[in-house]
Amino acid sequence: MKNYTIIAIIIVFVISGYFVYQIISETPTPDIQPEAQIQPDDTNCAEKGEYINYPSGTSKNMPDECCAKLKGLHSYRIENDKCEVLIGGPFLTCMPCGNGICETVNNFEENKCNCPEDCQFENLTDSDENKVYTVKELLASGLPKGQYVKVRGIMGPYIMLRVGEDYEGPGSGCLLTSSDYNEMDKGYSIHIGSGKELLKYNEKEIIVSGLVRYCGGNKIPEYICGLTNVEFIDSIEETVSEVELITLDAYNWEALGSTIVIEKDGAYTVEFGRPGIKETREGKLTTDELTQIINNANIFSMNDKYTGPRKTTRSWMQYNLIIETKSGSKTVNFHSEDETAPQVLHDIVDKIIQLTK
Numbered sequence: 001m002k003n004y005t006i007i008a009i010i011i012v013f014v015i016s017g018y019f020v021y022q023i024i025s026e027t028p029t030p031d032i033q034p035e036a037q038i039q040p041d042d043t044n045c046a047e048k049g050e051y052i053n054y055p056s057g058t059s060k061n062m063p064d065e066c067c068a069k070l071k072g073l074h075s076y077r078i079e080n081d082k083c084e085v086l087i088g089g090p091f092l093t094c095m096p097c098g099n100g101i102c103e104t105v106n107n108f109e110e111n112k113c114n115c116p117e118d119c120q121f122e123n124l125t126d127s128d129e130n131k132v133y134t135v136k137e138l139l140a141s142g143l144p145k146g147q148y149v150k151v152r153g154i155m156g157p158y159i160m161l162r163v164g165e166d167y168e169g170p171g172s173g174c175l176l177t178s179s180d181y182n183e184m185d186k187g188y189s190i191h192i193g194s195g196k197e198l199l200k201y202n203e204k205e206i207i208v209s210g211l212v213r214y215c216g217g218n219k220i221p222e223y224i225c226g227l228t229n230v231e232f233i234d235s236i237e238e239t240v241s242e243v244e245l246i247t248l249d250a251y252n253w254e255a256l257g258s259t260i261v262i263e264k265d266g267a268y269t270v271e272f273g274r275p276g277i278k279e280t281r282e283g284k285l286t287t288d289e290l291t292q293i294i295n296n297a298n299i300f301s302m303n304d305k306y307t308g309p310r311k312t313t314r315s316w317m318q319y320n321l322i323i324e325t326k327s328g329s330k331t332v333n334f335h336s337e338d339e340t341a342p343q344v345l346h347d348i349v350d351k352i353i354q355l356t357k
Contacts, residue, residue, distance in 0.1 A: 049106035051091040055218065058090040066094035073097060076113035083113035083142040113144040132207060132328035135178045136188045139224055147212045150233065150328055152300050153177055155201040168216045170225045174198060191226030198232055207233040243291060245324040248352050250317045260356050268356050290351050297344040299323055305333045308340025319349055
């Protein structure tokens with residue numbers, strides 16, 4: 001009897017297990033795709049004020065792209081009207097650059113350096129649009145992409161390049177090189193596009209305007225490599241002969257000095273003396289000697305300031321010469337006994353003083 005009971009219990013368990021199996025096997029299971037679960041989300045992007053990798057793939061904890069209508073920007077600060085890149089981590093900040101509003105998000109600031117589209121009129125001085133950069137000055141300026149500038153240099157020939165897929169330079173086109181012949185072998189040149197209409201000025205010094213262009217950004221850091229939207233302004237020979245205004249400030253160690261202003265028509269004013277005690281005289285030049293000296297001086301290739309060795313006598317004078325032309329102005333600051341200043345610069349000052357006595 002006991003054996004029959006055991007057998008009956010076993011049969012009940014077997015039958016019950018069978019029915020349970022049937023129920024479980026008929027229940028639908030989700031379609032699991034392990035590969036899809038471990039793949040990154042291709043739609044992952046950074047919102048306004050958030051970081052993205054720079055370059056791409058630097059960190060798995062940050063996305064590589066900004067969300068729609070946002071751009072990844074570098075952090076810049078403006079010091080003395082110049083743009084300086086702030087050193088930070090390997091990332092960019094996503095901002096709505098291009099929406100017409102110069103704004104700050106999460107303590108990140110858009111400015112004329114990283115977002116000229118929205119901030120081109122922020123922190124600009126009156127001299128920004130009138131300044132004529134040398135090629136060397138532009139390359140070292142840190143100006144933002146798209147900034148309008150005027151640049152002078154020697155017009156070069158059209159150069160055709162054949163490059164590989166990894167090339168991050170400006171490509172084929174015309175180059176504008178440094179006007180200082182001592183710097184030409186140092187690579188100071190910028191790309192100014194096809195520039196074929198400028199080829200008639202080959203090997204002549206010219207002034208052009210355009211928008212700052214950057215190259216690189218992938219395997220090499222971004223750098224200023226040229227201009228876009230290039231327009232010819234004038235040649236140096238034509239521009240310098242059209243002097244609009246000359247201003248010469250001079251003073252010595254006793255604060256005794258003068259300010260001489262010569263107008264385009266030759267009319268001049270001389271204010272001389274010391275602070276609080278000034279006298280003025282006026283006149284008009286009757287010779288073009290000064291213009292001829294300036295034309296031959298190539299003033300735009302001179303430094304803005306000369307601070308070389310000098311003698312220490314009580315007869316010295318400190319000069320600040322400003323020559324304004326049709327396309328821009330040139331300011332040169334130097335000491336009367338500075339031996340590094342070009343002799344022609346001393347000649348210009350001496351002639352100004354002589355003609356306005």
